[in-house]
Amino acid sequence: MSQSYLSEGLYSVVSQRDERVEISLSSADHPIFKAHFEGMPLLPGFLQIDIIAEILEKEIDVITSAKFVQKILPEEQLTYIISPTKSGVRVKLLNANEELCGDFKLKWSDKAD
Amino acid sequence: MNTNLSTLLEFLPQKAPVGFVKEVLVCEEHESRTVVHFDVSPTLPMLSEAGAQSSIFLRLTEEKKAANVPIRAMGILVSVKSKWLDKSDKKSFEVETKYVSNLDSFFIVSFTVFDGEVAVAEGQVAAVLEQKGKTL
Numbered sequence: 044m045s046q047s048y049l050s051e052g053l054y055s056v057v058s059q060r061d062e063r064v065e066i067s068l069s070s071a072d073h074p075i076f077k078a079h080f081e082g083m084p085l086l087p088g089f090l091q092i093d094i095i096a097e098i099l100e101k102e103i104d105v106i107t108s109a110k111f112v113q114k115i116l117p118e119e120q121l122t123y124i125i126s127p128t129k130s131g132v133r134v135k136l137l138n139a140n141e142e143l144c145g146d147f148k149l150k151w152s153d154k155a156d
Numbered sequence: 157m158n159t160n161l162s163t164l165l166e167f168l169p170q171k172a173p174v175g176f177v178k179e180v181l182v183c184e185e186h187e188s189r190t191v192v193h194f195d196v197s198p199t200l201p202m203l204s205e206a207g208a209q210s211s212i213f214l215r216l217t218e219e220k221k222a223a224n225v226p227i228r229a230m231g232i233l234v235s236v237k238s239k240w241l242d243k244s245d246k247k248s249f250e251v252e253t254k255y256v257s258n259l260d261s262f263f264i265v266s267f268t269v270f271d272g273e274v275a276v277a278e279g280q281v282a283a284v285l286e287q288k289g290k291t292l
Contacts, residue, residue, distance in 0.1 A: 089201035
């Protein structure tokens with residue numbers, strides 16, 4: 044798994060097993076948090092999806108629905124829980140308190156080299 | 157329309173490297189068109205973010221007034237749906253956005269991403285508009 048120019052240094056994988064991936068976000072000093080937004084650092088919604096696709100080396104083909112439920116701040120510990128659906132996958136993103144931050148229904152494929 | 161389009165980018169709250177809109181071509185009541193650029197070939201989520209950013213340049217004067225939303229409101233992204241129509245490895249695109257509907261301060265906007273004349277992706281974004289600094 045290689046990180047993109049946007050996500051490099053933005054997160055680190057804490058654990059990865061089966062359908063559960065835990066990550067830790069960087070501090071507010073990361074360029075992404077400085078840019079989104081100035082003085083109000085939040086993890087952009089698109090990166091909430093791109094991070095898990097990057098870790099699992101997937102390419103997103105369809106975002107059937109993506110709901111951004113709760114804002115995500117620097118240094119948060121997050122857990123992705125992935126489960127298959129009839130037409131793709133469902134990815135739930137939880138914070139350290141097990142509160143739902145994002146709920147994504149996706150169609151993805153293995154990333155081509 | 158007497159707006160100086162070159163000055164509109166100051167309204168974009170997202171800055172580099174996540175400020176994808178580089179130029180505003182059309183800024184009308186219910187339609188906008190922008191030029192977006194990425195440093196690499198974008199993912200579908202990146203194109204969707206570009207759609208959300210482009211929607212900032214919809215005027216929506218009457219809708220905002222009726223919803224008691226300030227003209228310079230900040231949008232909080234609530235949901236997205238999108239799909240590739242014709243995958244592209246280009247880095248620059250034009251994005252057209254159109255107002256779909258709103259209920260008070262909850263707005264739905266559609267977007268289409270073009271590589272030249274070819275539509276490569278499309279989707280919808282939903283956002284709640286709030287006075288800048290009020291909620292975030």
